[in-house]
Amino acid sequence: MNDDTFLVSAWDDDAQGIDESRNPQGVNERKILEACENGDLETVKGLINEDPNLISVHDKDGYTPLHRACYGNHFKVAQYLIENGANVSSKTIMQWQPLHSCCQWNAVKCASLLIEAGADVNALSEGSQTPLHVAAAHGACYDMVQLLLMHPYIDATLRNNSNETAGDIARRSSKYYNVFDMADPLLDYKNIELLK
Numbered sequence: 001m002n003d004d005t006f007l008v009s010a011w012d013d014d015a016q017g018i019d020e021s022r023n024p025q026g027v028n029e030r031k032i033l034e035a036c037e038n039g040d041l042e043t044v045k046g047l048i049n050e051d052p053n054l055i056s057v058h059d060k061d062g063y064t065p066l067h068r069a070c071y072g073n074h075f076k077v078a079q080y081l082i083e084n085g086a087n088v089s090s091k092t093i094m095q096w097q098p099l100h101s102c103c104q105w106n107a108v109k110c111a112s113l114l115i116e117a118g119a120d121v122n123a124l125s126e127g128s129q130t131p132l133h134v135a136a137a138h139g140a141c142y143d144m145v146q147l148l149l150m151h152p153y154i155d156a157t158l159r160n161n162s163n164e165t166a167g168d169i170a171r172r173s174s175k176y177y178n179v180f181d182m183a184d185p186l187l188d189y190k191n192i193e194l195l196k
Contacts, residue, residue, distance in 0.1 A: 029057045036065040036081070039074035048084055055086050062092030063101075070098045070114065073107035078114070088119045095125040103135035108143045121151045128160045136166040142176040149179065156180065 028047055032054045035043035044065070047054050058064045066086040069077040078098075082088060089097055099119045102111035111131075115121060122130050132154065135144040145166075148154055159165055167180035 026057075028054060032057060032065050033059060033063070033068050036074065036077050037068040037072055039069070039072055039077055041074075041076050041080060044077055044080060048080075052084070055081060055084055056090075058090070058092075061094070062090075062096075064090045064098070066090065066098045067092065067096070067101045070101040070107050070110040071105055073102070073105065073110050075109045075113060078110045082113065082117050088114050088117045089123070095123075097123045097125075097131075099123060099131045100125055100129070100134050103131040103141065103144055103148075104138070106135075106138065106141045106144050108147060111144060111147060115147070115151060121148055121153060122155050122158060124158075127162075128158070130155075130158050130160075130166065132156060132158075132166040133160055133164075133169060136170040136180075137173055142174075142179060145170070145176070145179050 028051060032044065032047045034040075035047065055065060058067075063071075064086065066078060066081045066088070067090070069081060078086075088099075091097055097119065099111060099114050099121070100123065101107070102114065121132070124130060125134075132145065132148045135141040135148060138144075149156065156167060157165060167177065170177040170180055
């Protein structure tokens, strides 16, 4: 498995904009996704007030309005979506939850919001990538890694399908790998469920 395979998503080509063919065909479904991606809270509110079911639409890759709001770190939009029933655990085809999207694009404010709303900090995507794995792969995500490592239920010992921990990834791809020293190596992560 290529070391970068776990980061593949429909959003990887974001420098060239959204591939419109990935959006749903319905007009309002497209509008809600675009409004969330662009941080257009007033349009989001109007669409949700008109049709509350739009909160759960998704594109062909499974990205929901919440994923898209998190992609752009649009805190107020993400907050509004959560307050109106958006699922913080919704999954894309690649099993990415909105928290994975935050970690890919260093959307720390939205990540904090998702965590506060109950997002699973150890959620596994395809390739057994946790949000921490995704954040660790990006050297500029120091604040994100720190946020995740400070969570009481984080399991920094989880290994992806390449048998790497997030710390292993950080050591080869980030100058901030020492932030992983914050994770207490003496904590028995296998028994963490007993603390919940």
